[in-house]
Amino acid sequence: MEITAPAATAVSTSAPKGLVAAGFVLGGSVLSLTGLTWDIQWHSDVGPDTFFTLPHLLLYSGSAIAGIASLVVVLLTTAAERAGREVDPIVGGRAVGVFGRTFAAPVGYLISGLGAASFLLYGLWDQWWHSLYGFDAVIASPPHIGLLLSVAITMVGTVMVFATARHHRWGVIGGLVSLAVLFGFSTVITIGLGQIPTGPVEPVPAGTAFLAALILILGARLVDRPGGALGVAAVLAALQGVYWWFSPWAARVYADAIGLPVRDYVDGIPDLPSIWPLSLLVVxxxxxxxxxxxxxxxDLGRMGWIAGGVAGLLVGGLAPVQTVVLRELPLPGAEVLIATAVAGLVLGAVGGFLAVRFGGMLRQLAPVREG
Structure with missing residues (x-):
């Protein structure tokens, strides 16, 4: 986890500089996504939970791993600056001062660490909530919303960490994986849109369309060569396949282990992975x-919102059909299908517009290569 610039005499190392710490924050993010898919399935198939359940512990462990790794990097960077050693910006980006110049924090690890610290505070609130009200019958409790947003912030920091190494293969691969993990996790936030009255528009597919356009084009901008958007889609498809099997299985096995019954109407379809667009590789x-x-x-700026609009149109338009096929529900009326597709088109265009600009910001995190 060396963070200083290369010495005059080369020393062989077992891993590229910055990879170990980045691997820890990415591993924590994947662990959090695993805990989330399990927890959502638990609420759907079984129902109540308490603070100390295995899905929750996975969520907590993921944030703890990412937070500790971020803290270690910040402390090492601070020590290096105080000793007058040059800090290599490939480890999380250029260092910024925190609390004056008390700490020097690489910007990527600063964001991931802030998300983890926020998660800790919301975790304490969640513990108090459970001690006051007991079981949570649904996932959408106030402390849970804060916990989910905190994890999403940590995942944004993870993307930034790998973006600083985008000139290296491990940075590109890690960046695409972290974007796919961020997309998969953030779809749970769109579930909250279901509480908003939107007329004929189905809000969850519309929100998912925005996320799809944003994340896919971010992947393309990060790599800046063919394969970025497809890479994100391929990683998400792989995660979708794994969690499609894992989530219902883990919920059922854990319920049997602690003596709780599974609900009668469980259909075996995983809740969170089934929201992820099955058409994403085509998109x-x-x-x-x-x-x-x-x-x-x-014109990249213009093509960004055009590509985003096309992506949003397909994801938003096909999402209700995907739900019908998977859940064996009746097809919504033409008004709903058209309104949702149009909303996906508009939100996707906005997502593409933002992705081009956010992607440019991510690219600026990487140090300029000499020569």
Whole structure:
């Protein structure tokens, strides 16, 4: 986890500089996503939970791992600056002062660490909530919302950490994986949109369309060559396959282990992975084609919102159909399908517009290569 610049005499190391710490924050993010898929399935298939359940412990462990790794990097960076040693910005980005100049924190680890610290505070609130009210019958309790947003902040920091190493293969791979994990986790936030009256528009598919456009184009901008959007889609498809099996299985086995019954109407379809678009590989391919035009001399800003609009239209328009096929529900009326597709188009265009600019910001995190 060395954070200083290379010495004059080369020393062989077992891993590239910055990879170990980045691997810990990414591992914590994946652990948090695993705990989330399990916890949502638990609430759906079984119902009540307390503070100390295995799904919760996975969530807590993920944030703890990411938070401790971030803290270690910040302390090492602070010590290096105070000793007058040059700090290599490939480890989480350029250091910024915290509390005056009491600490020097690489910006990526600062964000991931702040998310983990916020998670700790909301975790204490969640413990108090459980001690006051007992079981949580649903996932959408106030402290849970804060916990979920805190984890999302940590995952944003993880993306930033890998973006600083985008000139290296491990940075590209880690960046695409962390974007896919961020997308998978953030879809749970769109579930809260279901409480908003939106007329004929289905809010969850519309929100998912925005996320899909934003994350896919961010992946393309981060890599800045063909394959970024498809890479994010491929990683998410792999995660979707794993969690499709894992979530219902883990909920059932854990319920049997602690003597709680599974609800009678359980259909075996995982709640969170079934929200993730099954069409994302196709959508990612279309995004690659459209952005390829911009790379060959087109207007990247304009093509960003066009690609985002196409992605949002497909994800938003196909999401209700995906739900019908998986859940064996009746197809919504034409008004709902058209309104949701149009909302996906508009929100996707906004997501594409933002992704081009956020992607440029991510690219600026990487140190300039000499020569």
């Amino acid at each position: 990612g391919g279309l995004v690659e084609l459209l952005l390829g035009v911009a790379r060959r001399g087109g």
